[in-house]
Amino acid sequence: MIISFVNGKGGAGKTTTAILVAMALREAGHAAAVRDLDPQRTATRWLSDQPELLDTAAPIQLLDTPPRLESATVADAIRQADSVIVVSRPSPCDLFTSQDTAALVSKLRALDKTRLLFTNVREKTILARGLDQTAQEIGIKPLKVHLQLREAYQHAVLAGWKALTQEAREEVGRVALAIVTVLH
Numbered sequence: 001m002i003i004s005f006v007n008g009k010g011g012a013g014k015t016t017t018a019i020l021v022a023m024a025l026r027e028a029g030h031a032a033a034v035r036d037l038d039p040q041r042t043a044t045r046w047l048s049d050q051p052e053l054l055d056t057a058a059p060i061q062l063l064d065t066p067p068r069l070e071s072a073t074v075a076d077a078i079r080q081a082d083s084v085i086v087v088s089r090p091s092p093c094d095l096f097t098s099q100d101t102a103a104l105v106s107k108l109r110a111l112d113k114t115r116l117l118f119t120n121v122r123e124k125t126i127l128a129r130g131l132d133q134t135a136q137e138i139g140i141k142p143l144k145v146h147l148q149l150r151e152a153y154q155h156a157v158l159a160g161w162k163a164l165t166q167e168a169r170e171e172v173g174r175v176a177l178a179i180v181t182v183l184h
Contacts, residue, residue, distance in 0.1 A: 003179060
């Protein structure tokens with residue numbers, strides 16, 4: 001299974017989300033790994049102490065793509081994916097690039113295998129209450145789950161899965177489950 005994490009904007013959470021989902025899947029007993037397609041190689045650097053999360057032979061491959069929609073790498077990652085996850089913060093600055101990403105996904109005829117995942121959501125805020133409307137504006141069906149804004153997620157990318165609280169692990173687990181089951 002190949003799952004591509006895409007968005008034309010840097011900082012949307014593609015790398016962090018791909019790593020967290022890989023960790024959650026591994027914790028649940030699935031062989032999952034991140035394939036770092038971004039020339040910045042952030043995932044590879046972050047996972048240098050966890051090489052099992054970079055195993056290119058793992059049956060579940062989570063593709064971390066560069067934040068450049070004109071890149072052939074992004075288009076290839078969308079085409080080869082079984083599922084495409086557009087990762088977006090629910091902020092106005094991410095909205096426009098997420099719409100551009102949706103247009104690329106549509107152009108590549110991949111909307112049916114694509115879902116929107118909101119990250120960095122601050123619960124009980126105006127932006128959090130407007131997730132459904134924001135998803136409509138982006139033009140991609142959203143997952144029914146999202147990732148809250150938690151500093152712990154950045155820490156876990158460096159320190160490992162066990163650095164997360166039980167609550168945070170459960171949240172990532174729900175996202176991972178939604179990603180691997182919603183389109184299959």
